[in-house]
Amino acid sequence: MELLSVHNLNKKYEKFALKNVSFSLEKGYIMGFVGRNGAGKTTMLKTMLNLVHADGGTVSFLGKDYFSDELACKQKIGLMFGDIFYYPKQRLRTITNVVKRFYNEWDDAAYEGYLARFDLDPEKKVEKLSTGMKVKYSLALALSHHAQLLILDEPTSGLDPVSRDDMLELFQELIEGGETSILFSTQITSDLEKCADFITYIKDGAIIASTEKDEFLDSYKIVKGSGERLTNDLRHKLIGCKENSLGFSGLVKTTDLRGGTGLEVSAADVESIMIYYEKGRAE
């Protein structure tokens, strides 16, 4: 069942624009939202949540129009924005006592359970938590009001590899019941390979692809060959290309590959797709 659907979202700034952003997410899946710094990931999430006013487009959540039913939708959404943490001098208990009042379905037992599971001490002040613990506290708050959608902006940035891996495993556990979905943005492409079911790739405010992960990976190939094989026709088909004295390597859409090219063809991973897309064609 479709949980979230974003359609033709636009937002224009002086030097940047979100251009007709559309994607959708079903219940029980993880979608990774990837793009380089400044590609528009955070702007996109903020616009979707009406923290930034869209110039046009629609967002529907659980079949409701988000913009006209924002408060009801927010009851079912858990939010966490990257490295922004609030009230560093306050104890977790104090913040929780405030937050819980705003959610109709707040579940104290569930909250206590998450505190124990994440090893969080409610008497600790926010400033005393490590980055990973802060993310876990945000998750505990979101999960305790039974959010069906977790929107997490760069939850893994600043985490060491072990904590990051723990976090990604946790994401997978959270969606196991089939009721919760996670939309998280990241620049760390290996996060997506480890746990995302769907990938949405944004570049310069426009969505390049939003699709199931394996389909995304299958739709691109890396080609390599000597310099003389880089014909004008092939150069035209390459999304990105690197050349050196030994030859070239480039990214091509699988549909643009014809048999018998005499090129070395290999599978593409998210990182190389992103790098070739961002670097573009060498002229």
Add this chain to the structure above:
Amino acid sequence: MKDLLYKEFRLCWHPAMFLFLLFGTFLLFPSWPFFIAFGYIVFPVNTLFFVDRANRDVFFTALLPVRKKDVVLAKVCLVAIIELLQIIVAVPFAVINNAVYLKGNMVGMNTNFAFFGLVLMMYAIFNLIFLPGFYKTAYKVGMPIILAICAAAVYVTAVDVAVVSVPVLRASLDGLGSSHMASQLPVLFAGIILFASLTLLAYRISARRFERLDL
């Protein structure tokens, strides 16, 4: 709305606010331009909004399932509560001052009913300039607070000088004791009405500006 007010007191109220309320004790001075004690409202309000900024309070609150205009209303209520508390703390010291120093205030207006009405009007001017100024950006505190306190300072200077030096005003507004109530109570009531209505106007303009902001 009550949950947002609870949030204001649990997360935004700074312990230093209690200290700032003690500016009311300045009304024990034998003679002084007593409006200055209320001009110090700038300290608690300044502290509140700067600490909020450090705490990312605006963004935190915007993520909660609440209406943006209610977020503004809760903050405006907190500012009004601080102002009223400052008056409540000051009143007993004004009574003591008037009982102890029988000659009254030699360098400014006496602390009588009219005085507190005029203080409320000063708060009304402060709120009307500061709050909509802040909610233009929901981030910049400095310039709106400077403009607001300058306007309040011009107002109280004019009022204090006028009441002390214009005989008709001095006769009707500067007296002490219950015999002057007939001329002073209307000023107090006017102050209450102006404080309520201009603060409400400040809230409406602020809410409209905050609604339009991209966070």
